[in-house]
C-alpha cells in the first residue's frame with residue numbers, strides 16, 4: 256500500500272464530475288473495499304471510439320475486488336475519461352510498475368488440467384472463475400488434459416520448460432504430486448527453477464489451503480492471483496523409498512485412523528470435505544489396532560520449543576535442533592545436486608542413532624504443509640524449507656477414543672497440539688514397518704501405497720512454488 260500512495264493522483268471524469276483518481280480514495284470508495292497493488296491486474300489507456308466516451312481517451316483498470324467479508328474476490332472493470340492524456344500515460348506506467356513490482360507481467364503458462372479431479376467439473380470451473388482473471392491480466396497459456404494416472408508426470412518430464420513462466424496444476428494434490436515427481440525425474444531436475452501454481456479443483460487441495468489459509472484455500476480468484484502475482488517459494492520434498500522404488504512426497508505420509516479415513520472413504524466422495532470427518536469417526540470407532548515399528552531420526556522433541564521456534568521463524572540455532580551426520584550441510588547448501596538420500600533406503604540397516612518406537616497407535620501423521628485439507632490444520636508449525644518434517648503421533652494406550660476425536664476437532668485451529676496426549680515432533684527421517692496386519696492403508700500425499708515398510712527423509716528446497724508472500728499462510732499458535 257505504501258507504494259500505491261506514491262502514485263500521484265490523476266484528474267479524470269466520473270459520472271459528469273471531475274475527480275482526483277487515487278487508489279486511496281476514488282477506487283477504494285467505488286469498490287467499497289480495500290484494494291492492494293496485488294489486486295490490480297491491468298491498467299491501460301483506450302481511445303474512446305471503442306467505449307462509451309466520444310472523441311476522448313479513457314483509462315481502464317481491471318482489479319479484483321474483495322467481497323463477501325473479504326473471502327472472495329470479484330473481477331471488476333473501472334473506466335474513467337481522462338482529462339490530459341500525456342499525464343494519464345505516465346500515471347498508467349506508474350500503476351503498472353507498482354502492480355507488477357514483484358512479478359513478471361503477461362506470463363505464459365503451461366496448464367496441466369485433470370478433468371476428473373474433484374467432482375469432475377474442472378474445465379467448467381476454469382472457464383467460469385479462472386480464465387477471465389488470466390485474460391484480464393493478459394496471461395497466455397496452453398492446456399494439456401490428463402488422460403490417465405501418471406499422465407501429468409509424463410507430460411512434465413517431456414515438457415520444454417523454457418517456453419513457460421510457470422506450470423499450473425488444475426486439479427487436486429494428486430496432480431501436483433505427479434507434476435513434482437515429473438520435475439524430479441527429469442535429467443535436468445537439478446537446474447529446474449520453473450515455479451508451480453495451483454488451481455484447486457480437487458477434493459482436498461491441501462497445498463492451496465496451506466498457501467492461502469482456511470478462508471481463501473478453495474477460492475479460485477485468490478489462487479489465480481497467486482499465479483499471476485505470486486512470489487517464488489522453495490519447498491523441501493520428502494524422499495520416500497519402498498521396496499526398490501523411490502518417489503517424492505510434498506504433503507503427508509499417513510498411517511492409522513487418518514489414512515483409513517482418507518483412503519477408505521473413496522465411496523463417500525459425493526460428500527465432499529465432510530467425508531474426512533465421517534471417515535475419521537468411523538475408523539476410530541471401529542477400534543482398529545494400528546501396530547508398527549517406527550525408527551525416527553529426531554530433530555526436536557520439545558513441543559514448546561517447536562512452537563517458540565515457529566513464532567520466531569525457523570530455523571533457530573538451539574543446540575537441540577541442529578544435528579550432524581552431514582545434515583547441517585544439507586540444510587544450508589543451495590546446491591540442488593543433493594538429490595541423494597542421506598540415510599539410504601528402506602533396504603539398508605536402520606542407522607544407529609535413530610530411536611525405535613514400538614506402540615499401538617491411533618495416528619501416525621507426518622507432513623510438510625500446515626493444512627492437509629479445509630479446517631484441518633494438523634501441522635501448524637510446518638514450514639516450507641526448514642529441512643524438517645512435522646510428526647504427529649497418538650498412542651492408543653495414552654488416550655480414549657472419544658478424547659482422541661475431541662482433540663482432533665481442535666485441529667481446525669491448530670490448537671490440538673497443546674494437548675499433552677498428542678505428541679508433536681520435528682524430525683529428519685524415519686522408517687515405518689507395519690505389524691500384526693496383512694493389509695491396511697498407508698497414504699502418501701493422499702494416495703495409497705502398498706502396505707509394506709517405507710522410509711522417508713527430507714531433501715531441502717527441491718521444488719519452487721508460487722506463494723502469496725514467500726511462506727505458507729501464517730498460523731497463530
Ligand SMILES: Nc1ncnc2c1ncn2[C@@H]1O[C@H](COP(=O)(O)OP(=O)(O)OP(=O)(O)O)[C@@H](O)[C@H]1O
Nearest residue numbers: 372373401402404426427428429430457458459460
Ligand atoms: N483422465 C483421467 N482419468 C482417470 N484418472 C486420472 C485422469 N487424469 C488424472 N487422473 C488421476 O486422478 C487422480 C486424482 O487427481 P487429483 O488429486 O488431481 O484430484 P482429487 O483426488 O479430486 O483431489 P485431491 O487429491 O486434492 O483430493 C490422480 O492421481 C491422477 O493420476
